[in-house]
Amino acid sequence: MSTVRDGPRPVDPGPGIGPTLAPEPYTVWSRTQDTRDTATLVLAPSRTGSVPAFEPGQFNMLSVPGRGEVAISISGDPGRPGEWVHTVRSLGLATQAIAGATPGSLLAVRGPYGRGWPVDRAWGKDVVIVAGGVGLAPVRPLILELLRHRDRVGRLEVIYGARTPDDLLYAPELAGWRHRTDARFQVTVDAAGREWYGDVGLVTQRVPDARFDAANTVAFLCGPEIMMRLTAEALESRGVPRPAIWVSLERTMQCGIGLCGHCQLGPYLLCRDGPVLPYADVAPLLRIRGL
Amino acid sequence: MSDPVRPITTAELERHPFLKGLSGALLQALVASSERREYATGHSIAREGDPAREFFLVEVGKVGLEIADPDRPPLTVLTVGPGEVFGWSWLVAPHRWRVDARALKPTRALVIAGAALREALEAHPADGYRFLHRLVPILAQRLDATRLQVFDVYRP
Numbered sequence: 001m002s003t004v005r006d007g008p009r010p011v012d013p014g015p016g017i018g019p020t021l022a023p024e025p026y027t028v029w030s031r032t033q034d035t036r037d038t039a040t041l042v043l044a045p046s047r048t049g050s051v052p053a054f055e056p057g058q059f060n061m062l063s064v065p066g067r068g069e070v071a072i073s074i075s076g077d078p079g080r081p082g083e084w085v086h087t088v089r090s091l092g093l094a095t096q097a098i099a100g101a102t103p104g105s106l107l108a109v110r111g112p113y114g115r116g117w118p119v120d121r122a123w124g125k126d127v128v129i130v131a132g133g134v135g136l137a138p139v140r141p142l143i144l145e146l147l148r149h150r151d152r153v154g155r156l157e158v159i160y161g162a163r164t165p166d167d168l169l170y171a172p173e174l175a176g177w178r179h180r181t182d183a184r185f186q187v188t189v190d191a192a193g194r195e196w197y198g199d200v201g202l203v204t205q206r207v208p209d210a211r212f213d214a215a216n217t218v219a220f221l222c223g224p225e226i227m228m229r230l231t232a233e234a235l236e237s238r239g240v241p242r243p244a245i246w247v248s249l250e251r252t253m254q255c256g257i258g259l260c261g262h263c264q265l266g267p268y269l270l271c272r273d274g275p276v277l278p279y280a281d282v283a284p285l286l287r288i289r290g291l
Numbered sequence: 292m293s294d295p296v297r298p299i300t301t302a303e304l305e306r307h308p309f310l311k312g313l314s315g316a317l318l319q320a321l322v323a324s325s326e327r328r329e330y331a332t333g334h335s336i337a338r339e340g341d342p343a344r345e346f347f348l349v350e351v352g353k354v355g356l357e358i359a360d361p362d363r364p365p366l367t368v369l370t371v372g373p374g375e376v377f378g379w380s381w382l383v384a385p386h387r388w389r390v391d392a393r394a395l396k397p398t399r400a401l402v403i404a405g406a407a408l409r410e411a412l413e414a415h416p417a418d419g420y421r422f423l424h425r426l427v428p429i430l431a432q433r434l435d436a437t438r439l440q441v442f443d444v445y446r447p
Contacts, residue, residue, distance in 0.1 A: 037447060091447055133445035163445040190440045192367045197332075197395045200355060200370045202436045209372070224444040230435075 003032040004103050021257065023063060023108035024049060026084060028101045034087065034169050038134060039099045040075065043084040046106060051082050056141035057116025057248060057276045061256050062086060063108045064101065068094035071253035071271070073138035074112060078145050084109060087137035087169060113256040114275050117142045117220050118246060126154040126212035128240070130203050130231045132161045132223025136169045138248050138275070139222045147183065156183035157210045161203035161227070164189050165196045184211065203227060207234035214239030221279070222248040229286050232279050245279035265291065299327050299401065307348045307401055308374045309425060317411055317418035324407030330354075330394035337392040343380030344405050349373055352398025357391040368440065369433065370395060379426060381405020 026043035033039050045051060054074050063069035070092075076085030088099040101107055119142065127146060131139045146153055158177070162168045168187065178185045186206045188199040199206065203223075217240050221228040228247045236242060251263040251270050258272030266285045268274060285291055301318040304310050304325060310318065330336060330352070337343070339359060347354070354377060355367040368390070371377045380388055386405065412419030 089447065161445075163443070167445065188370075190443075190445065193364055194357075194367070194393075196367065197353075198370075199353075199372070200367045202439055205369075205432065205436055209374075226439065226442070227444050230439070 003030055021110060021255070023061070023110040026107050026109045028103050028105050028107060029083065031101065031103055034171070035167050037091075037099075038087060038089040038169065040085060040087045040170075041098070041101060041107075042076075043086065043107060043109060044082070051084060052112060053081060054078060054112040054141075055116035056119060056145050057138055058112040058114050059138075059253070059256075059271075059275065060084060060086065060109050060111030060113070061253070062088075062094075062098050064094065064097040065108065067097035068092075069108075069254075070094045070098070071113075071250075071256065072098070073248075073275075075137040075140045078141050079148050087134065087140075089134050111256065113253075113271055115273065115277075117248075117276050119145055121218050121244075121246075122146060123149075123152045124154070124216075125244075126217040127156050128207075128210055128212055128217055128219040128235065129156075129158045130160075130207070130219065130221045130223070130228075130235075131158070132203055132227040133163065133167070134169065135223030135227075135248070136160055139220060140170065142220060143177070147177075147180075150182055154216065155212050157186070157212055158183065159186045159188070159203045159206045159210060161188045161190070161206075161223070163191075165192050165198070186210070202230075204230045204234045207231065207238065210238075212240075215241070217244060219245045220248075220276075221245065225249070225286050228279075229283070232283070242280045242283070243278060246276055247279050247282065248275045249277060249282065250275060298322075299325055303327075304401065307350065309348055309376050313421060314415065314418050317415045317422070320411040320414065321403055321407060324404040326402055328400055328402050330398045330400070332394055332396055334394045334398075335391065336394060337378065337388045337390075339388050339391050341388045343378060343386045343388045345378060346376065346381055346403045346405055346408055347378045347392075348376050348401040348403070350399045350401060352394060352396040352400075354398055354400075355393050355395045357393060359391055365391060367395075369436070376426070376429065379430065381408065382426075 025046040027046045029044045030042040059071045059073045061069050062072050072086045075087045090096045090099040188201050192200050219235050232245050253271040254260045254262040256271045258269040263270040301322050304318045354371045356369045357365040357367050359365040
């Protein structure tokens with residue numbers, strides 16, 4: 001993993017404006033290659049405007065002119081205003097251009113959009129966060145927020161799964177989190193060579209080992225839908241009530257404000273009603289093939 | 292190398308979550324065929340194709356279950372930790388290991404001889420049913436997990 005930066009870290013100039021459909025130019029301040037196909041960018045406003053506040057779990061629309069626009073979750077620290085942090089996996093034309101943007105280059109950003117994680121529901125409760133693959137990016141702000149207010153939640157259990165050890169995001173930060181004594185981070189991969197001495201298996205297989213008081217727990221899940229569905233089932237089998245489980249869903253988002261309908265999931269427009277929704281509301285929808 | 296530490300008691304067997312609550316008669320039948328073993332990190336506990344003569348209940352440490360092929364490096368497909376079990380081929384003919392097992396940490400396990408276990412489960416069928424009622428969900432869960440690994444849910 002390597003990080004390249006463009007000058008000193010930007011300073012937040014003050015309160016920003018709300019979300020708009022008009023993109024603003026941002027300069028890539030740093031770029032960290034997290035994995036083979038995934039990079040994390042720190043963006044600073046190119047003009048005098050400031051960076052709007054955001055809720056953990058919200059997303060921005062990022063674009064490179066001529067390459068298209070995509071929804072990318074905000075993965076920065078909500079307690080550190082003045083910059084956007086986005087972790088982007090290179091998949092198509094737009095994400096390749098964004099993830100490959102070098103320090104000093106410009107990106108267009110609009111947002112933040114959507115409803116994030118209901119952090120207030122965590123206060124006074126045990127919290128279980130389960131993330132898979134790049135699903136760690138949308139929960140990173142949540143983790144940082146809960147760690148900042150560590151005294152306001154009970155046990156904090158984070159289970160993170162990836163394809164292989166090489167696909168783990170935020171490796172240095174993850175190592176730091178795993179050394180904490182006030183929270184428990186379980187990391188597992190689907191398969192590994194002999195150089196890996198950590199856990200191997202699905203995140204669902206780590207749920208039985210998680211420590212929480214099921215009746216007083218709130219769970220936040222982010223990853224592939226099948227992973228979230230099976231994790232929710234594992235949590236429910238341990239007694240976590242379905243209404244205490246929240247999931248972050250993904251569909252093709254285009255307008256970001258609930259007008260175009262591209263991100264419809266049953267009665268929901270995920271860009272406006274989500275991406276974070278109660279599992280109790282969406283569980284039946286996640287079983288409908290092709291929806 | 293693994294070293295037998297000392298004979299164990301029924302109370303020690305019952306302390307393992309997998310055996311907890313099984314009848315004293317069954318545990319008594321097993322105690323003479325059980326021992327506690329310790330493995331150093333990297334120790335090869337079993338290899339695919341070897342006779343599967345024992346059932347392992349992990350108390351401490353971590354064991355990696357690997358698949359291997361002469362043309363590829365070994366691939367760990369599951370790790371098993373404290374409170375978990377591995378090695379069930381003693382139950383199913385032809386009683387040969389289907390994976391390699393290797394200690395990934397200093398590991399301590401209760402080890403029960405498979406032949407004695409088969410005899411005890413047949414001699415105590417109600418307990419045998421309860422035993423299998425515990426083992427089969429674990430196998431089913433691992434089968435589900437393997438299916439999802441094949442599904443490669445995190446693929447780009």
